[in-house]
Amino acid sequence: MRESISKPIQRVDGSAKISGEAKYIGDMHFENMLFAKTLRSSRVKAKIKSIIKPELPEGYFIVDKDDVPGVNRMRTVVSDHPLFAEDNVEYIGQPILLVVGPERETIYDIITHISIVYDDLEPLYTLEEAEVKSSVFTDYHYDKGEPDKAFAVAVTIIEDEYHTGYQEHVYLEPQGMAAEYRDDTMFVYGSMQCPFYAEGALTEALGWDAKRIRVIQTVTGGAFGGKEEFPSLTACQVAVAALKTKRPVTLIYDRDEDIICSTKRHPSIVRYKAALNQNNDVIALDVDVLLDAGAYNGLSPVVLQRAIFSVTGVYNYLHLKVRGRNFMTNNVPSGAYRGFGAPQTIFGTEMLMHNIALKIGVDPLDYKMRHMLRRGDPTCTGGKIRDIVKLPEIITRVTEMSDYRNKVQNNVKYKGIGASLFLHGCGFTGNGEQTIQGKIILKKSGENVILKVSSTEMGQGAETVLRKIVAYSLDLPIEKVLCEAADTGLVPDSGPTVASRTTMIVGGLLRQACLELKEHWDEAEEFEVSRSYKHPDFLNWDNDTFQGDAYPVYSWGANVAEVEIDPVTYEINVKKISAVYDVGMPIDETTLRGQMQGGIVQGVGWATIEVMTTDKGKLIQKNLTDYKVPTSMDIPKIDCEFVSNPYEFGPFGAKCAGELPFVGAPPAVAAAVSNALNVPIYSIPMTPEDLMEMDSHEN
C-alpha cells in the first residue's frame, strides 16, 4: 500500500527552473527571426483620421488591420476587441499596428516616426460616470425567495456600498509570443494558460481550419488569469505578422508596456440593502454589483457571473435580489484574475456582515456564524449544498491557531485582529463544463504512461499534480508517467487552465481513464484510452434564468488576520494570517501550501499596498516602481492547515484550491484593520492616507 497521495514529492519541473535551463519564450531563438513592437493609442477615445508612415528601410514591415486575412477581432466570450485598431481607438494603449524587423533599435526609431492624427471623442473615465450615462455592456438579474415581502416586513434596513480597486497580475515573466509559418502551418509559441483559446482565436483571425494551426505553450512564468484570454490577442498579431513577412516573428513585452495594455482585475462597486429581523439577523439582501469592464467586454460577462453567484459568500440568506452589470468605460480592458469576480463580492459581503455586527454590538465572527450555510441548504441560485459543510470545524481550528477569541476581546488601539469566512465554486461557472466537454487521453507505451492534456503548467504545479494522480492510480513511479507538451497538435482540448478546474476536473478524468487503462494493462504494449467530461445527472443549471447549481461543489475556508498599524504613518503591517481550508483532499501538500501562501500574499497586496488608479483614462501606476507588490519584507507569517473532506467526484477526493486563498485574505485583513482603528472599512486597497483620515474622524 502506497503512502497518502497528499505526502509531498519534488516538483517535476523544479530542477530545470532552478538551474535556469527552462526556456521561456524570451529565451527562444528562431532562425531568421524578426522582432515586433506595438504602436499603441495615446488617446483615451478618438477617431483615427490618418496614419502617416515613414518610408521603411528594407526588411522592415508595418502590420495592421489590413493584413488580417480573417476577422480582425480577438475571439473570446464576446469577440469585440480588434486585433489592430480600425477607425477608432477606445483606450490608451490599444494596439494599432506592429512594426516588424531585424533590429530593435531601428524598429523603435520607425515607431517614433509614425504620426497618427486623431480626432478626440468624449470618453467615459470612471465606473460612476458610466453608470450615470448607462454605458452598460451586460446586465444580469436573479432572485431567490420573496425579497420584496422580506423588505416590507424588515425591522431594520441597512444600506452600504463597498469599493475595490484594480489589480495588476505582475506575473514575473511579461507577456510574450512568437509565430512561425512553415509547411503551410502556423506555429505559435508563447507564454499562456489556454492553448486552445489561442487556437480558436487564430482560426478566426487567419480564416483557417484548425488543422493548419498549432499553438505550443512555452514554459510560463506565472499567469494568475493574466495569460487566460490576453495571449489570444498577441497570438493573432504575431501570426498575421509571420504570414506577411514569411519569417518568424517574436513579440515580447517589457514590463511597462505589459502593465499599460494587459488586462487587470475589475474595479468594483457593490451596493447592499440588508433586511434585518427583530433578532438583527439578515433575512434578505438586495445587491447591485458594478464592474468596470473597460473599453471592451471580452470575457467580462463570465467574470460578472461568478461575481454575482458568489455574492452570498458562506451565508444562507432566505431572500435575495441580485443585479450585476458590466460597464463600458474608456479604460484598459479588465479580464481574468485569480478569483474571477468572486473576490470583489466576497469582500463586500464579508465587510457588510462585519459592519452590521459592529453596529449591533456583536462579535463579527459570532454574527457571521449565525448565518452560515449547512449541508442541504439551497445555494443563492436555488441549487443545493450537497456535501457536508465543515465550517464549524474550520472556525474552531482557526480561532485556536490565532487565539482569536482572547485577542479580539483585549485589543489595543493600532493592533487588530479580524476573521473572514469564504468559499469558492469549483470549476467553470454554470454550464461551462458541459459546453467545453474537456477531453483527455492516456497512452500506455511499454512501461510508461503518457498523459495528453491541454492543461498548462504555469507555476501552480499542474504537471506535478496530474502526473501524481496518474502515478498513484496506476501504482507506477512518477518517472514512468510522462506528460505530452501542451501543443494543440499533440493533445486533445481538456479545456482551459482556469477556474481552479485542473486538479478536480482534468485530474478526475485522468483518474477515470486510469481505471480503464489498468483493466487492460496486460493486453497490449501500446494503446490509448480517452475520457470526455460528462456532467453529473444530479446537477441542473438554467443559464437563462440563473437557476440551479452554479457549481458542482464548493471549497471552503476561514482566515484570521492580525495587523499593526503605524500610529504615525498609518502603514499596515500584516503580522500573521492563520488559515484553514477544506479543499477536499490535498493531492500534494507542498504544492498546495505554495498555492495557499502565494494566494494569501496576493490577496494581502490587493487589500493594502497594490494601489492602481487612473486619471482621465491614464494609468497612474505604470511600472513596478509605482505599482507596489509585496516584497519579502512585507509579508505576514502564515499558518496554514487543511481539514479533510473528500469529494466523491474529485480525484482522490480533491476539490478546487488555487483561487480560494486569494478570496479569503482581503476581508480578513480589512476586518483586522477595522478592529485596530475601530472604524468600519468600505474600500480596498486601504491606503495610509485613507486610514489616517478615518482615524482623525474617529477621534
Next chain:
Amino acid sequence: MKIEFVLNNKSQIIEVDPARRLLDILREDFGLTGVKEGCGEGECGACVVLMDGKAVNSCLVPAGNIVGKSIVTLESFKKTERYKMIESCFLEAGSVQCGFCTPGIVMATESLLNENPNPTEKEIKEGLSGNLCRCTGYNMIFKGIHLAAKRGKGLW
C-alpha cells in the same frame, strides 16, 4: 568601446556600446538565458548576477561599469557544490513555482550565504528584499534558504 572583463571565470574582450546593459550582453551576446528580464528597472531582481561576488541587477549595469570586473551567472554557478545544496533544498521546501524569479533568487541566495552563512529569518528577508516573487508568497523560499544554510555548513 573595447571592454575587458571576466565572465564565468573566463577572460573576455568585447567591442560594445558602453551604455549597453549587462543584461543584454549576457542574454543576447553570450546566450546566457538563465539571466531573466522581469522589469528592466531594478525592481524585480530576476536579472541578478554576481559582480565581484556581490549581487547586482544586470539591467542597471551599463557595459562601461564592468571593465575589469568578474561576472558570475547561474550558468557557471550551477556547477558548484553550493548550487547543488541550494537546488536540493529549494526542491524540498517548495521554493519554486513558475520559476521566472528563481535564477535571480538563487544568485541572491549565494550572495547572502557567502556574506552570512548563518542568516536569521530577518536577515534572509533582507537578503531577498530585492527579488520579487509573485507565486510563492516568499515563506517557502525562506524555508529553502534556511535549509541550505543549515545543511550546507562548511560550504559557505
